[in-house]
Amino acid sequence: MPAAAGAWPPPQPVAPPPGRRPGRLTRLRERWRNASLKTSFMVYMLVFLVAALVLSTATGSLFGGLQNQTTADAYEVAGLYLYDKDADALVPARTVEMSVDGSSAFVQTMRNGIESIARENLSDDTNVMDASDYALYSGSVDSGSDEASGKEGLYPDASIANLPAYDAWARDRFDAWLAENPDSPYASFFATGTASGDGSPTEGLMTSAVGYYLNTPPSPGAQALNTLFGLLSFLLFPLWFGVCIFAAARRFYRKRLAPGLTVLDDAAAKIADQDLDFTVSYDRGNELGRLARSFETMRASLAESQRALWRTAEERKRLNAAFAHDLRTPLTILKGKIELLEARVRSGDASPEQMQASFESLSAQVGRLERYVAAMSGLQKLEDRVAEPAVQPFDAVAEAVEDIGRALCRRTGEAEGQTNGSDATHGTERAERVAFALYVSARCDADRPTLAVDRSLVEEVAENLVGNAARFAAVRVEARLDVRDGFLVLAVEDDGPGFSPEALAHGCAPFFSETPSKDHFGLGLNIATLLCDKHGGNLELGNRPEGGARATARFAMNFPAVDKR
Known part of the structure; x- marks a missing residue:
């Protein structure tokens, strides 16, 4: 039957004005709606037993009256x-x-x-x-x-x-x-x-x-009717109770059990089919509502695990693709050197100096391949690494980060000096102008909170972030330590050119590098990302407003003593 004009949209229940308490009837309905299965079952049984008692009394009175009518001539x-x-x-x-x-x-x-x-x-x-x-x-x-x-x-x-x-x-x-x-x-x-x-x-x-x-x-017919009515009056008493108990159980199942069981059954079927793109929702406060929320927690956990497995599989595919791609360069060089050396040997015009240069080039490429394979092996071992948080003094973690930063900045400056020029003076200038400084938030400086972290993991992340920043810094690298919302936050900044848009989008991918080098394979930020994820945190890349790059690592702290001495 078509709806009458103006019937759509359907009228919505009027919410009570803000600050006004719901009426007693509304609160009672809400309490009944969220009542436990035990309470609702007892209420259903009580109501239907009272109904059975009323019906039994009414039918008993009815048949008693009929008995009196059938035997009226006798009395x-x-x-x-x-x-x-x-x-x-x-x-x-x-x-x-x-x-x-x-x-x-x-x-x-x-x-x-x-x-x-x-x-x-x-x-x-x-x-x-x-x-x-x-x-x-x-x-x-x-x-x-x-x-x-x-x-x-x-x-x-x-x-x-x-x-x-x-x-x-x-x-x-x-x-x-x-x-x-x-x-x-x-x-x-x-x-x-x-x-x-x-x-x-x-x-x-x-x-x-x-x-x-x-x-x-009474007459025989009246006696028969009297007996029949008496028997019916006797039998209808348990019959009414049986019918009412059945009706109560049926209504209890349809109103209280069936909706929740349907939701749970559908959820179980979808989970069995590995379809986790849904939400388990049953807005009741009873046992089935709590079970539905547990199902939703399980579904969300399975979905997150599935996404993590998918990310791992995709990461492995990208890693293998990057590994195969980056192996081509040294292999191509090796192949070319070998072919050139073979041609010179066959022609007989290979001088000892040329032979020595070819051997050194081949040895360098083999060494690069060995380092590349070692880096790949180390990256794969990170997948099996488990964070083991332990109570750590704030000062101990801060001192470790500061020692790592100073050592890496000094070493990077010296290496850059030796690479960019043969004179020792340039190397000295590079070492002197790459400085490192550690800053601690005012709250942490005052409270010195106890940390619950895997210190070796934090130090390894700091080593990768500071090492990467030192490579691109012009003068200075800074690290900042803070504790916010149950996380240890380590931010490393430099005054270099900053991250390019492509680096911001793909800088944490394995083997990504905008400045290829024989000693750097583009794994530092990827390793730091994996370690942060192992510790329940994440790594974010960004640029400073005044110029330079910023990498922020977060480490989750799940111990109850976090932020307390």
Whole structure:
């Protein structure tokens, strides 16, 4: 059915104004939404058990009413009656207490609009029971006399058929008992003019000490229906409870378990298919919500591991490609030298000096290949290296970085001097004008925080960064130490030309170099990057605003004592 005009977009729930607390109903709904599985299951069961109890009570009352309706004809005449011999009818009666011991007489009354029932209108299977209890009076004679026994033998049971004769016999028996018990309350009650005479409470009403209790058994059909309704009333009690428990369990599963299990099942299927490009989200605060968050943590960890493996594989591919590319130069030189030497030997015009020069060139290229292979081997060994942080004094790490910086700057200056000119004076000038300085942040200088780092790894990174900076510095190399956000930060700067855009983008790649050299293979920054990554940090390249390059290494410190003495 198409939506009505103006129905899109759907109305959004109105958020409470800032600073206003959500209403009680909203908070209650939120608490119920994030309730634990145990609590929600108990609430569901309680609600449905109450519903089962209400339904059981209602159906019990319903079937009880139906039972009463099916047996209404049986209870229509049930009650106390007196026999009126003149009318040959049964008259409704009520009891009148005669003494404290429970003896009673019967007085005519009207019940359910019935004044009397003709005996001929009652079925023969109507039950008749003598309700007389005058013999219970404490002054009564022995009811087991010969006369009484004989009469009891004549009329052991009353029935509709023999009721006139039985009533006459019962009244004669009462008169005999009354004559033998003149002091009983019955004597005064039934004295002439007392029981039904003028001024008596029972004036004009039939009274007697002989009464009957009548009840009519229901018909076979009514009895069958009565039994059926009673059985249904009994069976529906556990049936309602079973149905309600099933309904509670089903609703609990659909509302509380199924959504979370569906999310987890989908996540498990995607993880099994190695598809980690998704997010496990189930915004509930119950056990399944916590499990979903654990799944998300696991997925993120697997995704990061997968990305790390991919980066490692790509890095290895680039490394192998760079290694194969850079091997071509010395191999080409070796091949050319060998071919030239072979040609000269065959022609016989090779002088001893030419032979010696060729041998020296071949030896130099072989040495370069050996250094190249050693560098490659050392780079691959870094993949198996594990950072082992330990508590280190800040001053010890700072002194180690300063010693490394001064030594490398001095050595680099001397080497550059020897390379750029044969005179010793230039080498001395280069050594004197490449200076190194270490600076410590004001906070670290004041607090001297304890560090949790792998000192050998930090020193190796410092050696690579300072060595690279010293090669390009004009006058000065500076290093700065600081502790920020749980990381040891080492920044190395120089006053050289700085990084080119290509170097900023690819400077940390293996064998990248803008100034190829027989002694430098472009691995320094790549090694520093790998070591920082092993220590949970990273390496960033940049340029100073005033000119020169800056390399910033960060080392994660996971010990609880970081930034404290």
